[in-house]
Amino acid sequence: MNLITSLDNINVKRWCKLKSKKYRDKEGAFLIEGEHLVLEAIKQNVAIEVILDSETIFPVDIPKYYVTKDILKKITSLENPPAMLAVAKKIPEKPYGQKLLLIDSLQDPGNLGTIIRTSVAFNIDTIVLGENTVDLYNEKVLRATQGLIFHINIIKRDLYTFIDELKKNNYKVIGTNVTHGQKIEELDLPNKYAFIMGNEGNGVNKDILNKCSQYVYIPMNEACESLNVAIATGIILYELAKKR
Amino acid sequence: MNLITSLDNINVKRWCKLKSKKYRDKEGAFLIEGEHLVLEAIKQNVAIEVILDSETIFPVDIPKYYVTKDILKKITSLENPPAMLAVAKKIPEKPYGQKLLLIDSLQDPGNLGTIIRTSVAFNIDTIVLGENTVDLYNEKVLRATQGLIFHINIIKRDLYTFIDELKKNNYKVIGTNVTHGQKIEELDLPNKYAFIMGNEGNGVNKDILNKCSQYVYIPMNEACESLNVAIATGIILYELAKKR
Structure with a gap:
């Protein structure tokens, strides 16, 4: 030795x-x-x-x-x-499938790792990281994935132009919006979709959010302004998985 | 000055x-x-x-x-x-209501804080902390609650004996169990209930879990052994809130 x-x-x-x-x-x-x-x-x-x-x-x-x-x-x-x-x-990118999760400007490595773990649990095909998101290979991200980083395709894109590409290919791009959206449980799930989640404090960048085809929200007590982003993502992915 | x-x-x-x-x-x-x-x-x-x-x-x-x-x-x-x-x-304890969340041996302060925030969102009356759980007044817990620690009743109990008290008072005590439970979405929600969640690595203490009246699970891809405990709690509380 x-x-x-x-x-x-x-x-x-x-x-x-x-x-x-x-x-x-x-x-x-x-x-x-x-x-x-x-x-x-x-x-x-x-x-x-x-x-x-x-x-x-x-x-x-x-x-x-x-x-x-x-x-x-x-x-x-x-x-x-x-x-x-x-x-x-580094894990090579693969072609993306039909069930996508887009992540814009997420900062907390624990949140990203947890979202990756949850995405595997609820059968997301591909996670698409926007350019301002915490690095996938940050050690805290890796730890929070609990090893599931190896079980899902994760790619990097400029989300602004990528959403145009998705729409051309008939994906529904879905965002969250409390003031004009429908309850997540009432969403009619399309075959090809991309759900987009954003930054811990500020949510999804407005220019990007405006490009969504539709919006949903999670009903909750008004004393709570918002959920933690990993929790909101968990609930949404759980609901989407139920619909398939 | x-x-x-x-x-x-x-x-x-x-x-x-x-x-x-x-x-x-x-x-x-x-x-x-x-x-x-x-x-x-x-x-x-x-x-x-x-x-x-x-x-x-x-x-x-x-x-x-x-x-x-x-x-x-x-x-x-x-x-x-x-x-x-x-x-x-410190915030004084109040009498507990009919919709309880019991927490056994949770260690990560960020998880506890997030669970408190989520509990407010989904109208839990009282959170009951078991004796081996991270301190409520830990600064990381407080930060993760986003100020919502002041919007929910939180009490401390020995969970083992507290569950007996709850059962005597006709509460259903519900735990998670992958091998013999029903899907969370199929649960018939009782009027008075206490849902119990446990430690990050080991779940709920076995002696405590055995005392539950019924068990539920969250259906998911088998590549994922388990969800992060705050995510699992989020999905469960969201489902319970829908049923009311």
Whole structure:
């Protein structure tokens, strides 16, 4: 076993750089933390190398690096360093299907990760991330997906022009709007649709929201101005899944 | 204006102590951060004193303390110190109603705060926190409630014995269970009910779950083992609200 012990080792530096979006984009790779996510990445054939605590036995057929606890601590974003990390290559985009979720300017990584997990639960084909949305490969996003990032197609688009493309292809583009929409439970679900959700504080950008073909809302007590965006998305995707 | 400038000032020390649950319990008070929450606390008559950036003008009839930016930075849990904080007295428990949400061993403060916000949206009367649940007055819980902590009755109980009390009083106690339950949408909603949700990783404690009168589940794609607990709660409370 070849144990890396120096915090200045060239690989350690490389792994630490993967904490920044810029370097992830340049390398087309990202860092995965913890056994559950690492095993998922290996199963999905996207893991390039694993980084292991010197005491971890792990029979797997990709390059392995054994490191000290201090190095794990330096690489990880977690309070308690996991015994196992991996570098994975970014997941390639696939053609989008008929049931889309569009995400505009979402900022909280926990929210994005949870929305990805929920989208798998309710059979969304493809998630489309707008340009101002938190990076998909942010470590908190990955953690909140609970490994389900590997189970759904996720693509990036300029939503403004992408909505035009969708409409040309007969997709209904659906947004939320409290003042002039119909109850989500009363929506007649089209075959091809794209549901759009937005930023935590400000919702969907107005220019984009104006392009929607129709609007829905979730009825609720007026003491509550709005739901958390991941909760609202969960309820909407649940209702859409029921209609199919 | 009397400006506090010393980080060792006795009030500064007192405010910092309110970051710990132990001291909050002893004092029967908690710390509130940011304009939105502070204004809600004042409206609800629970604010005892406000702590202000020396530049903030704030016409309000309770004791005001002006402090330096360094002091705000020391007191706050936020990355960017808000211009306004307050000390509030803990909200007194009220008698519980007919539509209850029981929370067992929930650990993540963001999840609890979001669940409180969602409970207001869908007209739950009372939230009942079990003994192993994250502290209600944790600053991350408060932030995630978006001020709605003041709009719902929240009480603490030993859930094991409380469920017996509820059953004696003809409440249906409902839990989630994937293997033997009915679809949430098919549930016949009783007049008096208590829905119980549990821990992020382990769900509801088995001894408690076994006491339920009935079980429901949310149908979903099997690639997804489970939903985030706040999302699952959101969908369930949404469905219950529709039935009334």
